[in-house]
Amino acid sequence: MAKGAHSKADAVYGALKRAILTGALEPGGLIEKAELCAKFGVSRYPVSAAVSRLAYDQLVDVAPRHGSFVSKISLHDVRERLFIRSALEGEIAAEAARRMTLADKDALAANLAEAEAAVEADDRAAFYASDVAFHQILTSRLAMARAGEVLDGLRVHLERVRRILMAPPGRIRGALAEHRAVVEAIDAGDASAARDAMKRHLGATGDLLETVAHQRPGLFAE
Amino acid sequence: MAKGAHSKADAVYGALKRAILTGALEPGGLIEKAELCAKFGVSRYPVSAAVSRLAYDQLVDVAPRHGSFVSKISLHDVRERLFIRSALEGEIAAEAARRMTLADKDALAANLAEAEAAVEADDRAAFYASDVAFHQILTSRLAMARAGEVLDGLRVHLERVRRILMAPPGRIRGALAEHRAVVEAIDAGDASAARDAMKRHLGATGDLLETVAHQRPGLFAE
DNA sequence: GTCTAGCCTCTGGCATGCCAGTTGGGAACG
DNA sequence: CGTTCCCAACTGGCATGCCAGAGGCTAGAC
Numbered sequence: 001m002a003k004g005a006h007s008k009a010d011a012v013y014g015a016l017k018r019a020i021l022t023g024a025l026e027p028g029g030l031i032e033k034a035e036l037c038a039k040f041g042v043s044r045y046p047v048s049a050a051v052s053r054l055a056y057d058q059l060v061d062v063a064p065r066h067g068s069f070v071s072k073i074s075l076h077d078v079r080e081r082l083f084i085r086s087a088l089e090g091e092i093a094a095e096a097a098r099r100m101t102l103a104d105k106d107a108l109a110a111n112l113a114e115a116e117a118a119v120e121a122d123d124r125a126a127f128y129a130s131d132v133a134f135h136q137i138l139t140s141r142l143a144m145a146r147a148g149e150v151l152d153g154l155r156v157h158l159e160r161v162r163r164i165l166m167a168p169p170g171r172i173r174g175a176l177a178e179h180r181a182v183v184e185a186i187d188a189g190d191a192s193a194a195r196d197a198m199k200r201h202l203g204a205t206g207d208l209l210e211t212v213a214h215q216r217p218g219l220f221a222e
Numbered sequence: 223m224a225k226g227a228h229s230k231a232d233a234v235y236g237a238l239k240r241a242i243l244t245g246a247l248e249p250g251g252l253i254e255k256a257e258l259c260a261k262f263g264v265s266r267y268p269v270s271a272a273v274s275r276l277a278y279d280q281l282v283d284v285a286p287r288h289g290s291f292v293s294k295i296s297l298h299d300v301r302e303r304l305f306i307r308s309a310l311e312g313e314i315a316a317e318a319a320r321r322m323t324l325a326d327k328d329a330l331a332a333n334l335a336e337a338e339a340a341v342e343a344d345d346r347a348a349f350y351a352s353d354v355a356f357h358q359i360l361t362s363r364l365a366m367a368r369a370g371e372v373l374d375g376l377r378v379h380l381e382r383v384r385r386i387l388m389a390p391p392g393r394i395r396g397a398l399a400e401h402r403a404v405v406e407a408i409d410a411g412d413a414s415a416a417r418d419a420m421k422r423h424l425g426a427t428g429d430l431l432e433t434v435a436h437q438r439p440g441l442f443a444e
Numbered sequence: 445g446t447c448t449a450g451c452c453t454c455t456g457g458c459a460t461g462c463c464a465g466t467t468g469g470g471a472a473c474g
Numbered sequence: 475c476g477t478t479c480c481c482a483a484c485t486g487g488c489a490t491g492c493c494a495g496a497g498g499c500t501a502g503a504c
Binding site: 056064083086088090092095143146150 | 310312
């Protein structure tokens, strides 16, 4: 099941989280605890603990004495999380321009090469993996574990909508160019430019969201 | 006990959290679950749920088959949380300068008046309350509930060190001046100035932390 | 005196049984 | 046929009993 799961509750948590993120459990859907107990061969306790954590992550809404439901996607919340992510990653990029060593910059360059290969092969899955890695390289190389946790928490929610909205064909090429602009600013040690480039990159994602939300209402609550 | 507690687990969670924040439970201390069960007159289940949530908040470290302990304060983590808070609140201040209505600005002005009265009366507790309110006015008036949650999560940890380090006598007067600078920039609709003013404000807190951490090592882990 | 081995206690994770609140649908009544 | 009321079947929260593992403490050997 989940790899890093040391307890049964962890295993159920990981599996449920993935199911929600991939859309296997759709927003508003009921979470059948009894079914999960049977599925994993555990008692209700680990399942309850897992659901409780997911409620903390705001991925499920639990109504006492009624039921637990996969939380719906709020367009306002998504916008706000993008705002937070932009503010935080922008500042992280600026910090990277100030503090990153040559070895760190090499890691970014290697990531950029991966992304480029993915674009040439038109492999969206590979590009997305490199995109996640790109942002994680920044936090890990700067020893910003807490910021990484905050961003992961945000990314989990944004991931739900990403699965829904399929980016237009040319998007990954544009995203690669945006990444490159960030890296160039970092390499040059220009904090202000790095921040702006990162914000432009995330702003583009926001624009994509708005257009799709406009095209397909009904996917979002509120 | 806790006011908004609808379940016993919530009550225990709130009480434990306050105890940790006020320093009643000191970092590294063991959490005696059996004692808590007796104290609150509940079984082990609500206590376990509460401790589990606190572990998620990273206020306690739970070692399976060994014990649950109040997490120690890491100086590096505190610095990083201040960084995050600065990035986020800076951008929020900028957004406030762009979007805030006259009614919102009145709320800020009223808060400033409160803070001023507290400074005149040299009432630190009142000033601190107004300080918390100041930052919360921004998130609530801008309808940034998620950002407010993130900041609350950070503030909880920063609150722990605030209880330890007593600010120097003149500090609250300086903090008031910093608040005023933020409000003036927001009133003027100058997003860039508002961001800078907010970052200066939080940067001053960071400087205070560094000096105290230098004066009194041993309070911090790592 | 020091080091080591083994037991003993204390911890958290889990299974299970029970309880109270909510709800949806059916029965009874107008 | 429509409305209302009641009940039965769900849900999650809680209490309790059991189990396995990690440490500390003691006793024994060197």
